Amino acid sequence: MPSTYKKDKPWDTDDIDKWKEEAFTPDQNAGGTFSEESSFATLFPKYREIYLKQSWPMITRVLEKHGIACTLDLVEGSMTVKTTRKTFDPAAILNARDLIKLLARSVPSPQAVKIMEDGVACDVIKIRGLVRNKERFVKRRQRILGPNGSTLKALELLTQTYILVQGNTVSVMGAYKSLKEVRRVIEDCMANIHPIYHIKELMIKRELAKDPELKNENWDRFLPHFKKRNLSKRRKPFKVVDKAKKVYTPFPPEREKSKVDLQIESGEFFLNKQAKERAGRERREENMRAKMEERRKRREEAFVAPGEGGAGEVKAKKRRKEPKADGEEAG
Structure with a gap:
């Protein structure tokens, strides 16, 4: 039988993405409805109550397309999502769980509903436990934002993600590979490595990926290698003690007497x-x-009589003035 694998395939062109995943449709759900109900719930802070109440109709409409039911409990302060008989995608309930988690972390509703799309994932990074000192934690969290949010904007553009720094967490939305890059930048920033080093590295990688010759090569020779330097070490101590003059004694110094x-x-x-x-x-x-x-001696100092030299000077001044007055009268 002649081989057929070398035949021309006119339908197989270069513009076809063979790795593209098609959207999951109700026709592909051969198993039918789920046998059990799955549900997830999360609490939200008090200040989010008014915003969630206003945007809840839009969130309900988005979840209804996937057959997910949602409940907003303002008394308890919780959001709940659960599957229904109309749910056809098993992964939809997991995306809905991530949706309410992002809404509780102050992500805007138009941005949070994008988690229901295929290829979009989220990661909530807890950063408070990475730094013990609170003042140091606030400084390093501010480094993620940068002056006027420039560092955060650069990270979003280079990784094609959405990043929100809120309280003790950092919420990230984007592709899976980008989430790993952002997590590495955030954790290194909390470990006192400035994000600007990672931004420089990401910019170099972005340019190398455009070059078809270097696309499949190792990029270590192009990436910068920053040496860690501790500049706080002093070469000379503040107080130099001359050990030659100091006589060694095996006995401890005498204890100071108490009251x-x-x-x-x-x-x-x-x-x-x-x-x-x-x-x-x-x-x-x-x-x-x-x-x-x-005090008595200090007061008596003002009444001490001046010396004889001082009195003679006063008389000499008077004598100098007298001839001048006689001359004026004569004139």
């Missing part, structure tokens, strides 16, 4: 209550007398 030890040495410790009060009163009076004497 009780000093009272025992002076004998004040053994006095009774009245004697202690009398001694304290005498001490205060003695200090008061010393201060009064010091």
Whole structure:
């Protein structure tokens, strides 16, 4: 029998994407309705209540297309999704679970409903437990945003994802490969590696992917390798101790005397209550007398008579003025 694999295939052209996954339709669900009901619920914060109440009709319409029922409980503060007899796609309930999770993390409704599309996934990264100190955590979380949100915008453009930094979590939506890249950038940022290094690396990868010759080669020689340098180490200590002058002694330094030890040495410790009060009163009076004497001396300094040289200078000035006055009268 002649071989047929070398025959021309006019239907097989280069513009066909052989890896494309077709959308799942109700006709492909050969099993029929599900035997059991699956449901997921999540809580949402109080400040999201008004927004969710306004956008819930739109969310209900989107989920109805996939046969998913949803409930908003404002009393309990929870959202619930569950399968119905109209549900035909088994993965729809998992996408609906991710949808309510994103809505609880302050993702806008028009953006959150895109999770129901094929090829779109989400990842909620918990960043609070990665840094112990709160002030350090706030600084490193701000690095993800950058000045006026420029760093976050650059990450979104390079990875083709949607990123929202809210509280103690970072919500990411996009393709699976892009989610891994963004998670690596976020975790490294919390480990004190600035996102600008990853942005530079992603930009180089983006340009290399456009080159058909380098598309399938190893890119390690093109990627930057940043050395970790700790600049906080001092080459010279603040206080240099000359060990040659210091004599070594095996005995520890003498312990400083406490307040009780000093009272025992002076004998004040053994006095009774009245004697202690009398001694304290005498001490205060003695200090008061010393201060009064010091103030008296300071006041008397203003009444000290000037020396003889000062009086002679005043008389000389008067004598100089007198001839001038006689001349004026004569004139």
